[in-house]
Amino acid sequence: xxxxxxxxxxxxxxxxxxxxxxxxxxxxxxxxxxxxxxxxxxxxxxxxxxxxxxxxxxxxxxxxxxxxxxxxxxxxxxxxxxxxxxxxxxxxxxxxxxxxxxxxxxxxxxxxxxxxxxxxxxxxx
Amino acid sequence: xxxxxxxxxxxxxxxxxxxxxxxxxxxxxxxxxxxxxxxxxxxxxxxxxxxxxxxxxxxxxxxxxxxxxxxxxxxxxxxxxxxxxxxxxxxxxxxxxxxxxxxxxxxxxxxxxxxxxxxxxxxxx
Amino acid sequence: xxxxxxxxxxxxxxxxxxxxxxxxxxxxxxxxxxxxxxxxxxxxxxxxxxxxxxxxxxxxxxxxxxxxxxxxxxxxxxxxxxxxxxxxxxxxxxxxxxxxxxxxxxxxxxxxxxxxxxxxxxxxx
Amino acid sequence: xxxxxxxxxxxxxxxxxxxxxxxxxxxxxxxxxxxxxxxxxxxxxxxxxxxxxxxxxxxxxxxxxxxxxxxxxxxxxxxxxxxxxxxxxxxxxxxxxxxxxxxxxxxxxxxxxxxxxxxxxxxxx
Numbered sequence: 001x002x003x004x005x006x007x008x009x010x011x012x013x014x015x016x017x018x019x020x021x022x023x024x025x026x027x028x029x030x031x032x033x034x035x036x037x038x039x040x041x042x043x044x045x046x047x048x049x050x051x052x053x054x055x056x057x058x059x060x061x062x063x064x065x066x067x068x069x070x071x072x073x074x075x076x077x078x079x080x081x082x083x084x085x086x087x088x089x090x091x092x093x094x095x096x097x098x099x100x101x102x103x104x105x106x107x108x109x110x111x112x113x114x115x116x117x118x119x120x121x122x123x124x125x
Numbered sequence: 126x127x128x129x130x131x132x133x134x135x136x137x138x139x140x141x142x143x144x145x146x147x148x149x150x151x152x153x154x155x156x157x158x159x160x161x162x163x164x165x166x167x168x169x170x171x172x173x174x175x176x177x178x179x180x181x182x183x184x185x186x187x188x189x190x191x192x193x194x195x196x197x198x199x200x201x202x203x204x205x206x207x208x209x210x211x212x213x214x215x216x217x218x219x220x221x222x223x224x225x226x227x228x229x230x231x232x233x234x235x236x237x238x239x240x241x242x243x244x245x246x247x248x249x250x
Numbered sequence: 251x252x253x254x255x256x257x258x259x260x261x262x263x264x265x266x267x268x269x270x271x272x273x274x275x276x277x278x279x280x281x282x283x284x285x286x287x288x289x290x291x292x293x294x295x296x297x298x299x300x301x302x303x304x305x306x307x308x309x310x311x312x313x314x315x316x317x318x319x320x321x322x323x324x325x326x327x328x329x330x331x332x333x334x335x336x337x338x339x340x341x342x343x344x345x346x347x348x349x350x351x352x353x354x355x356x357x358x359x360x361x362x363x364x365x366x367x368x369x370x371x372x373x374x375x
Numbered sequence: 376x377x378x379x380x381x382x383x384x385x386x387x388x389x390x391x392x393x394x395x396x397x398x399x400x401x402x403x404x405x406x407x408x409x410x411x412x413x414x415x416x417x418x419x420x421x422x423x424x425x426x427x428x429x430x431x432x433x434x435x436x437x438x439x440x441x442x443x444x445x446x447x448x449x450x451x452x453x454x455x456x457x458x459x460x461x462x463x464x465x466x467x468x469x470x471x472x473x474x475x476x477x478x479x480x481x482x483x484x485x486x487x488x489x490x491x492x493x494x495x496x497x498x499x500x
Contacts, residue, residue, distance in 0.1 A: 004284065006277045008142055012135035012187050012416065015482070018401070018424040019133075019394040026393070027256045030313075034254065039313050041387065049393040053428045059482060062137050063280075063289050107390070107434060129409065131402045137291065140357070143276070143299040144269040151268070152381045155438075159379065164438050166262065174268040178303045184357060188405075188414050232265070232309060258394075260387035262437050267383055312387050 001028045005064045015059035021094040022054060025084040028068040029100075032122040042115075045104040050079060058093040060086075066093070072123040078102055078109045080119050126153045130189040140184035146219040147179060150209040153193040154225075157247040167240075170229040175204060183218040185211075191218070197248040203227055203234045205244050251278045255314045265309035271344040272304060275334040278318040279350075282372040292365075295354040300329060308343040310336075316343070322373040328352055328359045330369050376403045380439045390434035396469040397429060400459040403443040404475075407497040417490075420479040425454060433468040435461075441468070447498040453477055453484045455494050 003024050011017040029047075033040045040047060060066055067087045074081040079101040086094040102112050112119065128149050136142040154172075158165045165172060185191060192212045199206040204226040211219040227237050237244065253274050261267040279297075283290045290297060310316055317337045324331040329351040336344040352362050362369065378399050386392040404422075408415045415422060435441060442462045449456040454476040461469040477487050487494065 004277075004281065006273075006280055007136045007138070007290075008144075008273050008276065010137035011132045012137070012139050013132070013421055013423070014137050015423075017133055018427075019397040022394040022397065023256075023258050026258065027254075030256055031254065034313050040257075041312060046388055048388070048390075048434070049429075049431050051428070051430045052393075053426070054424075055426045056424050059423070062291060063284050129402075129406065131398075131405055132415075133398050133401065138296055138298070140298075143302075144272040147269040147272065148381075148383050151383065152379075155381055156379065159438050165382075166437060171263055173263070173265075173309070174304075174306050176303070176305045177268075178301070179299075180301045181299050184298070187416060188409050257386045257388070258392055261382045262385035262387070262389050263382070264387050269383075 001031050001068045003027065003066045003068065005060050005062055005066065007062060010062050015061055018056060021056070021060075021086060022052070022096060024066065024068060024086060025096045025098065028070055028084060029082070029123075032070065036122070038118075045102060045110060047100040048103050048107070050099045050101045052096060052098040055095045057095070058088070058091065060088060060093055064088055070123050072120060073097070074099075075112075075116055075120065077111050080112070080116075080123075082123055126156050126193045128152065128191045128193065130185050130187055130191065132187060135187050140186055143181060146181070146185075146211060147177065147221060149191065149193060149211060150221045150223065153195055153209060154207070154248075157195065161247070163243075170227060170235060172225040173228050173232070175224045175226045177221060177223040180220045182220070183213070183216065185213060185218055189213055195248050197245060198222070199224075200237075200241055200245065202236050205237070205241075205248075207248055251281050251318045253277065253316045253318065255310050255312055255316065257312060260312050265311055268306060271306070271310075271336060272302065272346060274316065274318060274336060275346045275348070278320055278334060279332070279373075282320065286372070288368075295352060295360060297350040298353050298357070300349045300351045302346060302348040305345045307345070308338070308341065310338060310343055314338055320373050322370060323347070324349075325362075325366055325370065327361050330362070330366075330373075332373055376406050376443045378402065378441045378443065380435050380437055380441065382437060385437050390436055393431060396431070396435075396461060397427070397471060399441065399443060399461060400471045400473070403445055403459060404457070404498075407445065411497070413493075420477060420485060422475040423478050423482070425474045425476045427471060427473040430470045432470070433463075433466065435463060435468055439463055445498050447495060448472070449474075450487075450491055450495065452486050455487070455491075455498075457498055
């Protein structure tokens with residue numbers, strides 16, 4: 001998935017505001033659903049971030065085109081973890097490890113059950 | 126209502142990104158509800174922007190403290206209009222005229238009815 | 251130009267937060283430069299919003315794909331005005347009229363001069 | 376430092392969008408400078424995030440008032456690390472460990488030198 005850096009993504013320091021790389025990764029996760037004709041908002045619930053670790057390697061600037069790669073690193077009964085990396089012309093500029101829990105519409109954790117297969121097929125490549 | 130300009134509000138041009146002044150005005154409208162112990166998310170529906178007109182007079186920068194003033198300019202049966210102005214040290218830097226429609230949870234317009242009194246009391250000072 | 255609606259664009263009302271349509275239009279203006287291998291950050295200055303008028307016709311939701319069209323409506327010596335429209339499957343959901351001034355790095359207005367030709371070629375189709 | 380949750384902070388899931396807690400922490404770091412009459416944009420450079428770890432404990436909602444606490448956990452010659460916690464009515468809902476590097480205007484790392492004393496006084500309480 002490719003993302004262009006626009007003005008709204010930058011700050012007065014002249015580079016992309018730090019948390020926007022994390023947003024780009026969220027777009028890439030959602031896009032994995034959209035590309036299959038699905039939505040990350042499921043009838044039975046949705047996914048919420050439980051924890052994340054981010055490494056800021058190099059800054060991106062207005063107009064840059066970034067590429068995001070997702071990789072499944074762990075499946076649990078009610079959550080899963082991804083490694084997501086952002087590249088600019090083959091140079092890695094950011095990496096994120098994120099654990100997402102599956103919750104119902106009241107925010108309570110619930111088992112992925114048969115959703116596990118979907119998650120694997122979306123992110124395990 | 127006072128607002129501080131943070132990094133996330135600015136862009137690589139060194140000033141506040143244009144639409145963030147519009148966000149500041151939204152905060153000021155919501156805050157009018159919160160200060161009364163109310164929420165702009167009502168049981169029966171909410172308010173959505175129908176149209177707006179904005180004038181960008183002077184730019185704001187990181188660290189600036191801005192003050193926002195709201196004034197009711199028109200009440201209709203299913204919408205109302207506000208004039209909102211942003212000041213920095215008594216100098217007006219931005220003004221917004223905005224019309225907000227009252228809609229139910231499916232997004233259909235509905236009459237303000239007895240809510241009109243509340244709206245007047247929140248914004249007519 | 252096509253834009254996908256992601257979580258970050260929506261709010262708790264379940265639809266796109268009002269000012270984000272204005273951001274989408276900014277992306278479309280910047281993209282007009284990027285597609286030519288140019289940047290809206292010019293060596294001699296940049297463009298700032300002076301005034302805008304927005305009409306919110308229908309709401310967009312998570313996962314929607316939106317299309318943005320730009321049209322030049324006025325050229326002045328130090329500013330220009332665009333009409334920008336957002337469509338979802340050929341239905342217009344938002345329209346913006348915006349006036350952008352050309353300013354130097356200190357924020358002072360300056361004449362477009364030979365930039366006028368560029369602006370015309372970017373937006374006059 | 377207290378922060379109110381506004382519409383722009385939430386998403387269609389009905390809670391605060393995950394990366395906005397990280398933005399709130401950034402506001403709290405900048406505010407530490409502003410409250411002393413200083414700016415985090417120094418004449419000689421600024422601070423950029425190098426890595427962070429975030430734990431999302433409980434979600435926040437529209438209208439919530441959140442409180443942020445900062446604590447210095449490590450000083451190095453060219454960077455420092457903070458623990459930042461967000462509370463809602465004395466219940467911790469989010470925590471962040473973040474390492475910030477001091478860089479010059481070209482983005483090159485540089486020694487904190489005499490800035491160390493300032494950093495300590497801002498965050499070590």
